[in-house]
Amino acid sequence: MKRTEIATLGEFGLIDHLTGDIRLVQKSSIKGVGDDAAILNHGEERTLVATDLLLEGIHFDLVYTPLRHLGYKAAVVNFSDIYAMNGTPRQITLSLGISKRFSVEDLESFYNGVKLACSIHGVDIVGGDTTSSLTGFTVSITCIGSAKEEDIVYRNGAKDTDLIYLSGDLGASYMGLQLLEREKAVFDGSSDFQPDFAGKEYLLERQLKPEARRDIVTLLKEQGILPTSMIDISDGLSSDLLHICKQSNTGCQLYEERLPIDYQTAMAAEMFNMNVTTVALNGGEDYELLFTVPLTSLEAMERVTGVRLVGHMTKPEHGCHLVTRDGQEMPLRAQGWEPIAGK
Amino acid sequence: MKRTEIATLGEFGLIDHLTGDIRLVQKSSIKGVGDDAAILNHGEERTLVATDLLLEGIHFDLVYTPLRHLGYKAAVVNFSDIYAMNGTPRQITLSLGISKRFSVEDLESFYNGVKLACSIHGVDIVGGDTTSSLTGFTVSITCIGSAKEEDIVYRNGAKDTDLIYLSGDLGASYMGLQLLEREKAVFDGSSDFQPDFAGKEYLLERQLKPEARRDIVTLLKEQGILPTSMIDISDGLSSDLLHICKQSNTGCQLYEERLPIDYQTAMAAEMFNMNVTTVALNGGEDYELLFTVPLTSLEAMERVTGVRLVGHMTKPEHGCHLVTRDGQEMPLRAQGWEPIAGK
Numbered sequence: 001m002k003r004t005e006i007a008t009l010g011e012f013g014l015i016d017h018l019t020g021d022i023r024l025v026q027k028s029s030i031k032g033v034g035d036d037a038a039i040l041n042h043g044e045e046r047t048l049v050a051t052d053l054l055l056e057g058i059h060f061d062l063v064y065t066p067l068r069h070l071g072y073k074a075a076v077v078n079f080s081d082i083y084a085m086n087g088t089p090r091q092i093t094l095s096l097g098i099s100k101r102f103s104v105e106d107l108e109s110f111y112n113g114v115k116l117a118c119s120i121h122g123v124d125i126v127g128g129d130t131t132s133s134l135t136g137f138t139v140s141i142t143c144i145g146s147a148k149e150e151d152i153v154y155r156n157g158a159k160d161t162d163l164i165y166l167s168g169d170l171g172a173s174y175m176g177l178q179l180l181e182r183e184k185a186v187f188d189g190s191s192d193f194q195p196d197f198a199g200k201e202y203l204l205e206r207q208l209k210p211e212a213r214r215d216i217v218t219l220l221k222e223q224g225i226l227p228t229s230m231i232d233i234s235d236g237l238s239s240d241l242l243h244i245c246k247q248s249n250t251g252c253q254l255y256e257e258r259l260p261i262d263y264q265t266a267m268a269a270e271m272f273n274m275n276v277t278t279v280a281l282n283g284g285e286d287y288e289l290l291f292t293v294p295l296t297s298l299e300a301m302e303r304v305t306g307v308r309l310v311g312h313m314t315k316p317e318h319g320c321h322l323v324t325r326d327g328q329e330m331p332l333r334a335q336g337w338e339p340i341a342g343k
Numbered sequence: 344m345k346r347t348e349i350a351t352l353g354e355f356g357l358i359d360h361l362t363g364d365i366r367l368v369q370k371s372s373i374k375g376v377g378d379d380a381a382i383l384n385h386g387e388e389r390t391l392v393a394t395d396l397l398l399e400g401i402h403f404d405l406v407y408t409p410l411r412h413l414g415y416k417a418a419v420v421n422f423s424d425i426y427a428m429n430g431t432p433r434q435i436t437l438s439l440g441i442s443k444r445f446s447v448e449d450l451e452s453f454y455n456g457v458k459l460a461c462s463i464h465g466v467d468i469v470g471g472d473t474t475s476s477l478t479g480f481t482v483s484i485t486c487i488g489s490a491k492e493e494d495i496v497y498r499n500g501a502k503d504t505d506l507i508y509l510s511g512d513l514g515a516s517y518m519g520l521q522l523l524e525r526e527k528a529v530f531d532g533s534s535d536f537q538p539d540f541a542g543k544e545y546l547l548e549r550q551l552k553p554e555a556r557r558d559i560v561t562l563l564k565e566q567g568i569l570p571t572s573m574i575d576i577s578d579g580l581s582s583d584l585l586h587i588c589k590q591s592n593t594g595c596q597l598y599e600e601r602l603p604i605d606y607q608t609a610m611a612a613e614m615f616n617m618n619v620t621t622v623a624l625n626g627g628e629d630y631e632l633l634f635t636v637p638l639t640s641l642e643a644m645e646r647v648t649g650v651r652l653v654g655h656m657t658k659p660e661h662g663c664h665l666v667t668r669d670g671q672e673m674p675l676r677a678q679g680w681e682p683i684a685g686k
């Protein structure tokens with residue numbers, strides 16, 4: 001593969017090279033890359049802003065993460081934040097810290113992943129910053145979205161009689177990470193090792209190339225359902241549900257038997273001798289939507305595919321519990337991936 | 344000094360701790376820290392977005408950079424981008440990558456610097472992300488500003504007969520950096536070394552605690568002057584003036600004898616055996632405003648204090664030149680600090 005040293009382009013040349021083919025599609029993108037700031041016109045709508053910082057060795061391992069997938073994921077996790085507000089992502093800014101070990105082609109791969117995600121979700125790249133890094137690859141994305149004021153869904157709107165719904169399934173991304181980490185450890189000891197991921201493709205895809213659930217937001221709108229609260233699952237169901245309960249001042253009952261878990265996730269958890277419920281509750285990086293609706297929406301919710309009723313809110317004095325298969329109530333704890341405490 | 348390990352707070356505890364005392368002051372800040380995204384209402388105005396990524400060892404050295412100053416500078420350089428569009432900064436998001444070697448008090452110092460800058464400029468912190476870093480301290484700030492459509496000043500609006508103005512003076516920040524680097528080298532060899540910065544305070548302040556020139560933007564408005572193009576000096580006057588010329592399709596004549604240079608800068612350049620003109624042209628990190636106005640604004644510009652006429656635009660075929668004190672024309676080159684090419 002061709003390798004062009006970044007030094008041959010220089011900083012501005014590199015930015016021109018990487019962003020030269022970006023075409024703005026949003027009517028609200030008045031001005032994109034090429035000036036001190038991007039200019040957006042959101043007219044009568046609210047502007048939403050979400051931001052994420054991804055650091056090598058913490059959030060991703062380039063040994064098994066293709067740069068194209070990393071670019072895709074870095075964009076999608078920000079879109080997911082905007083969808084979780086019931087908004088529409090419109091623009092992103094993308095800042096990169098890169099070291100000499102990266103070639104122009106590497107960065108093209110990364111950008112192609114970002115551009116693919118943006119193209120699927122109709123989002124413009126309107127600015128950013130590219131600099132060298134003495135150490136790892138650094139990615140910072142800020143996403144700007146919009147929503148009508150009356151459509152915005154907060155974390156603090158749940159009522160103590162609401163139903164709790166969840167899109168997709170849980171734990172697959174975490175099991176995908178376990179697989180990749182194990183294969184990396186094996187690979188470190190033997191250079192001709194060929195990992196066998198047959199039958200585990202779903203887990204790898206969930207880890208390496210997650211999706212943001214625009215489809216769910218759209219389905220809810222079509223059914224005229226406005227959730228009372230919503231969040232995307234990044235830290236893990238326990239942690240994220242506790243955020244909603246804390247901010248809405250409610251308790252909750254979550255039913256273990258209702259947790260959506262894919263067959264591959266269950267198989268992998270067994271193989272790794274892990275409790276699959278713990279994986280589903282605390283794995284994180286699922287980027288599914290967790291939301292609450294009033295009891296009166298039960299019937300309308302039956303017409304929304306791809307989501308499952310997993311529990312209900314309670315009065316705050318009841319606390320936050322998981323109801324196990326045998327009917328016991330276990331306190332829910334935020335055991336999610338806490339990147340700072342863990343290091 | 345008290346040292347609280349970050350692990351005792353956890354990620355969310357840390358964020359609550361650091362952002363709990365933030366009060367939103369902007370009418371357009373509908374929702375700040377505490378949900379998936381910030382919500383802004385810019386009504387009929389344009390929204391401006393600027394972003395900067397600062398990495399330890401590349402953009403700052405914590406050996407001689409107090410964290411409070413770093414926080415202040417990280418915020419101010421983003422405000423400067425918004426002022427350079429003739430806009431008003433309104434909100435920022437702040438993402439940090441931190442390692443175990445930082446204490447809560449360290450991060451408080453950093454945040455206090457950010458908050459001071461925000462308070463001076465009337466800007467809200469509306470969101471962000473905090474994560475651990477395996478290596479250096481990482482800072483990513485995105486600033487959202489606003490401006491009326493008709494007030495926005497681009498880089499591409501200069502005409503070939505326009506006058507070129509510059510606020511403040513140049514090269515001091517670069518000489519401050521040279522001083523700090525030299526003292527660091529001396530310090531590395533002798534632990535009881537006491538640097539003597541007497542008479543060089545201005546240079547250190549320009550490097551460690553630069554200001555964004557809101558005052559100039561305000562003065563221009565008061566005089567009814569709308570620049571035809573504007574940029575802030577981050578990479579160096581040469582590099583940034585060439586950006587304007589390229590995007591406006593003009594040439595330029597810049598006069599060496601007109602370059603504003605402080606006495607301390609000149610003395611330090613002599614001490615380091617550097618050409619002070621080269622320092623002024625290519626030092627960078629001045630965060631002064633470089634802008635062009637029509638010839639017809641010459642009289643009104645005389646009522647704007649703190650700026651200096653440094654040259655004029657020309658037709659593009661004349662090229663971009665520095666006219667030296669002895670009347671020679673030297674081609675202007677972007678020799679600014681190019682962080683990627685240099686590594």
